[in-house]
Amino acid sequence: MNNQVKKYNNFISQIIDEDFMENKNLSFYTRFPPEPNGYLHIGHAKSICLNFELANLYKGKCNLRFDDTNPIKENIKYIDAIQYDINWLGYKWHNHVYYSSQYFPVLYKYAKELIKKGLAYVDELTKEQIREYRGTLNTPGKNSPYRNRTIQENLELFQQMKNGNFSEGKACLRAKINMRSSFIIMRDPVLYRIIFSEHHQTKKKWCIYPMYDFAHCLSDSIEGITHSLCTLEFQDNKCLYNWILQNTNVTHFPKQYEFSRLNLEFSVLSKRKIKTLIDKNIIKGWNDPRISTLSGLRRKGYTPYSIKKFCEKIGVTKQNTLIEFSMLEHCIRKELNKTAIRTMAVLDPIKIFLYNLDEKHEEKFIVPNHPNNPELGSHEILFTNVIYIERTDFKEKYDNKYKRLKIGEEIRLRYAYIIKAEKIEKDEYDNIINIICYCNMQTLGKKPKNKKNPSVIHWISIKNAFPAEFRLYNQLFNIKNPEQEKNFLSYINPNSLIIKKGFIEKIIWKQIQEEMNINNKKIFFQFERIGYFSLDYIDSKKDQLVFNRTVNLRDSWACKK
Template sequence: MTKNFKNRNFIFKIIDNYIQKNKKNQIRTRFPPEPNGFLHIGHAKSICLNFNIAKIYHGKCNLRFDDTNPKHEKKKFVKEIKKDIQWMGYKWNKKSLYASQYFEKIYKYAKKLIKKKFAYVDQLSQSEIKKYRGTLKKKGINSPYRNRVIKENLKLFKEMKNGKFKDGEICLRAKINMQSNNIIMRDPVLYRVKNISHYRTKNKWCIYPTYDFSHCLSDFIEKITHSLCSLEFLDNKELYTWILQKLDVKNIPQQYEFSRLNLEYTVLSKRKLKKIVKEKIVTGWDDPRMPTISGLRRRGYTPQSIKNFCQKIGISKKNHLIELKLLEYCVRNDLNKIANRFMAVINPIKIIIINMSENHNEKIIVNNHPFFPKKGKHKIYFSKVIYIDKSDFKEKRTNKYKRLSLNTEVRLRHAYIIKALKIEKNSTGEIKKIFCTYDKNTLNKNPKNRKVNSVIHWISKKNSIPAKFRLFQPIFKIKNPNYEKKYLNYINKNSIQIKNGFIEKDLMNKKKLKFFQFEREGYFIIDKKETLKNKKITFNETISLKEKKYF
């Protein structure tokens, strides 16, 4: 069935074998985010996997919010997660689902475990539970409450539900094996008291199932066939299966693990990303420097570039640190096809064309894209005063410098050859104006027997609009901050640079355009939020034109 799929991996082979053995069963996957933050690019890998499998095998993929911890969960996060998935081009099966809608069923399953002597109510403190659990080298110790009779456990569990206890005062634990080599199997907590209002169920419940307990049961209730998760849940797999087996349910979902995404110069942990937001290192979850899907969207990344990236890194069981340049290659490659070309001067310096009249304002028609004529054309104008980038002029020429210098010539993109004759400086010695001549016979023509250094971009003052440009670098200065306890010590304080320059006036008439390549600068997108805030059109740099070395 998946023979021609470009990026087959071990999970596809597992599903192929499953279909051969269970020919009548429909494949059903799920994407189960916790609504306690924004999705990041690591989640994009899971989104692509789960939704693509459902599509390829003509199955279904559920979107289920694992909302069992009300302290940090919000409706805002639910809304943003849905927006991200839809932006990536995926549709979930019917309505979005919630673990909280199964609370009544999960509660009944907990009571069933108590009745089968596989769960008990424990009144050890949280610190005592941790102490009794032991370590990798030291076996655990049974709780003194472990052998409570069924009747007493049921009574206390009901009292937990009815709000008789304070947070951390009592809990429900599975009765498994305190001597297990897998610490997770040492009587894990299944229910805890949390006297907090839930964003969906409000104050109906004051006890909430743990992720491990609710997750496997939610999968079972939804008839999930393949529960796909990252390798960090490998040790939890034993508990996942144990719970369902002890409840004597049929058609137990199968859990399979794959490596999580680790990307250079960033952290992909909601807890750490939340810290970055809280410490105001960035302006919010959707800051263009953040590896969140909303941050990447605001920066100008396309859904296809993220999908291509996820396809290239593939699915395996081995953790790797993925190079940032691979992600950048994917967006650069996609934008190269779809972004229209314009000129923008980010670091402007003024040029006066001395052999041109004040009224001169010559219209030049140029292509929007060099390889796709169907993308149309737009107008640029050549006049007496223009702007070029400061980096394109040096007072004294050197052999390595091939752009404009005194008494040298360069070609202006789509226009004429100019020659610099003199400069004007301010009191501090900074160059403020460059006086040039232009050759009237060189519009898109190369003169014979004359060597012209290079081609530079420019903008006419008469037909320019002031704009702000935000240029970005990675948030962290080291390749792998994930393994640093004091990861905030490695924050890159120069992760954003703001420039004030000019764009072509005609660009603003292209309302339908979203992505722009500013020639010789990079790919950019308008930041609507910053534009509204500053009342000045603001562009975010998506990516440079060429691969860049940051540190």
């Protein structure tokens, strides 16, 4: 993955190259600044890869800084989860973890500096009034009646805010810029507000907290950041970013550059919307495999390499586009096609009795764990007179187009013999419970004489079957761009999760379990003819394994390309 940014030849790397041409001694310094109010998603992965890879490429540094300016929404569990995700992707931040909250004393002094320059004032309008006074894109704003307070009065009121003499919402500190600016963000933005909540880092030391825009640019300056990279929704914020730096006594001036955020088909990446899905019990948490959080993708079976490769493929531009979800699937499928262990699993089992074999009949076959990778080894499967096949691999009524098992027709069992279905047994509700078949014992590894090769199906011996639950994940939404829909919950796919109860091979599970204990690594499977799966470590039990389908076998994105 090193040098990935150079491969893109994107506009940001071109800017950095120009900066180095002007200053050969430039020390490149960037940062990844998440707010600890939720889990990271695939959009954050794009920013993580960009910032850390640029730091690697230009022999610079990348900070991890939590912009923790709102204790109401923040939680230490999010801080821990974010650090875990970044480490999981394979990146190491410079030095230690930084927090905007560690700069609160300095930020407070900068706020007082703006007041002393006549560039900030304490306002007592309500949130609703501030919004009303701010105006719209078509109408200019109007000045607050508190805008012309004296410097001394503002300093005293700001001190009272700090001392907790105002209740929440009764006062705030605003910048004094221009209420008629074409940039709404420059119409006297709020710099500080009152929040009486305990902070996860500073505890109860503060009851006034800086707004993100005020803390962010100054934190960048304090840390010596040279290139502050953010997504396009912060493009207008650059005016305020630069205004704050220009009007405070800072000694370092970072530059902000914007790139397009990641928009992914069939997904919502808004933390607020993801939290709504959780609160309404539509999904089971931030690590639900149906959402594109990094913890959800990891649980589904995605790897760091596949996510980095995806970020490399989509590139870095200033144009907002909706990325095909199949491109993300292509990246993990391409990786797992080389590394996943092949084995057989039956998700919706139906029994087959091979009537011409004795009930004590047992044969053992050695089969490869991967047809093209001998290094992955092999495993042993068991063949007996009673086996399971997929219910969808048998059809009672004759159909010329159906190429699997049906009465009077032959089929080959993967790695084993050709069998022929002769009759069926049903229960009192007319459900097929058994298929009675003849096994041609002369066909092991041989083509049938004077006949075409029959189709091949997978199977598991009843004596080699270990119970398992299979979770088949589909898109959570029925439309490509739910993020744009106000009533996005109306487009939930009711079949986003389908659960099957079936079996995996008992013998390979024992082998894999031993390897996992020795190597302590996650192992991926291709269940033949079904898809790629990984073990769900959260819900699996010793006597009931749970597998999540990572991706199916068909690569629609590669076909289109």
